[in-house]
Amino acid sequence: MSTTVKPRIAVHKFSSCDGCQLAFLNLGGELIELTRRVDIRHFLEAGLDDPDADVDIAFVEGSLSTQDEIERIHRVRKHSRYLISIGACATSGGLQALRNLDNQHDQWRDAIYAKPEFIKTLNHARPIADEVRVDFELWGCPINSRQLLAAVNSLLFGVPPIEERDKVCMECKRQQRVCVMVTDNKPCLGPVTRTGCGALCPSFGRDCYGCYGPSDNPNTESLSKRFAGLGLMPDAVARRFLMINSAAPAFHDAGLIARSTDTGDGDNG
């Protein structure tokens, strides 16, 4: 950077597990290096508390699940030049969006809390882009440090970050991994899942469970058929799609279609 003023960034947390913010804190030495190039204004986990600071880039982790969070995201948007949602929670609603599926929120809440009137959660857990304009999305549960640095570096050079939309399968084949679906009949979501993780699960001999969300043009219909061919009952097919990214439209629809064909008996494991 030739300018003397360092770009300002902020990291905000909404309903989440904190795992995506760790992509910063797990940078090790590179974190210190990063702080030389950018000015981190707000990042609670790192002890920096200035939520209303004007920044160039705001990274947002977590889904929107309370009225207060909805108000807060509008404030973040107002104070940020670019807003980047990080992780499944922020980009699709994440695992907790499972509560949206059957409008189960109220029953769940009442079953859990003795004083449900004090629990001010909304019925649905929603992605950030439902409420405000999002300039760029980083998918993954969690995102990794490589994705994060690539996005920061692009923006520091004033170019839009490159979006990864390919399928996990492409990466898996590039690494010449043994296909767990072909050799072990495992219901791998690699053919419909967005790349970015480095095909971690197949490299560990297991099936991808879709934590990076849907790829471009995911052919969920044919994959569902293939899963059925592997012996999965409709309910088990539905559960494959309805997990970490159950509110991402492609997975949501595929899950509901599978569910609607469920006859309710048979081996569901």
Place this chain on the structure above:
Amino acid sequence: MAESRRIRIDVPALTRVEGEGSLKLSIEQGQITQLQLSIFEPPRYFEKFLEGRAYHEVPDIVARICGICPVAYQMTAVQALEQAFDFTPSDWVRRMRRLFYCGEWIQSHALHIHLLALPDYLGFDSAIAMAEQYPAQVQRGLELQALGNTIIKLFGGRSVHPVGARVGGFHHAPTDADIKRLNTQLEKARDSARALTNWCAQLPVPQDDDSFINVALKHESEYPLYEGTLAGSDGLSITAQEWEQYFEETHAPHSTALWSLYQGAPYLVGPLARLNLNRERLPAEIADNLNNTGIAFPSRNMFHSMLARAVEIELAIHEALELTAAYSVPERPFDDVIPRAGIGFGATEAPRGLLWHRYETDENGLIKHARIVPPTSQNQARIEQDLHNSLQAFGLEHPDDALRLHCEKVIRNYDPCISCATHFLQLELERQP
């Protein structure tokens, strides 16, 4: 004003404690008349998502409860589910789970000490500011954290929500060469960990002498991580199955966190409680070094929690060295489990303390009911009690800012999940002459 009567409820939830916190404090005539720590972390209803899911999905789901201690959630879940299926993992699996868990202790403790606790003691706002004056120490801390992450990655591919754990064992076994490389790194880190302990022991901490019940696992031959019986400093000694007979969870209306009480009273879990109950399980050289610091354990000073974390980093490195030295690649890193209808319990030592799970499965291995009690909700009542006592001891006449800082420092001893422990505490203070 919300009444703070505690209600016993039957269906518990999982609400991690972090996010927003505020402390309501009323002081009248030099006495605390009200002290209420309110935590609002939007509940994510994990125990409810788990219903109807297959047993093999559980490790990937529960990991998402916490990005900082996913291994703890995975290990407790597999332990409980294996009990439900009456399955005993192989000795290799048992040892490697311990090694995997060592990685998380090292990572989480190093993160806590360097990013959250030390800036307090050294008078900085943040670790980033601290790094300018203490570059070597911060560097050492980041290296330890990275070492912990390396261990987790060997078994799980990544350190946050690792993908390698399964009911029955692991999906994948690291190669001999990988483990050898790790062993060399661990060997190098041993001295750093020792130096960290000695440094932490030298930092002045507030004097504090508080009486509390320590609760942690105990094991016949090991410092407890992945398994053991549940023990208390009052002589309690029970199995995980019996937890519900002695402990109960309540919902304090001023918080979204559920509180858990031991026979109606607050209690402590976490590194200090563990060390207080298990110091005789420390390897001789770690115990000797700790003795040489002049700080005696069991300790009744909560501010020794940071030192306890440093000692546990040393312990985890020691354990990991032994486990890696004796490593061999197994024929298969897991055994097949046969699901059945059953109930299983799991109890392990997460970095922040005892983590307890209970699952009920049907004959296909689908989850009928899940219950998870995380460490932070167990420490909730204890934190309020501690704040009460330690504010009195500190002196209520101090200005608001000093009171707030002191409260933050007290709360941070419990490492109550990270964002809660940072500089966020809103103090609502009412003073009446």
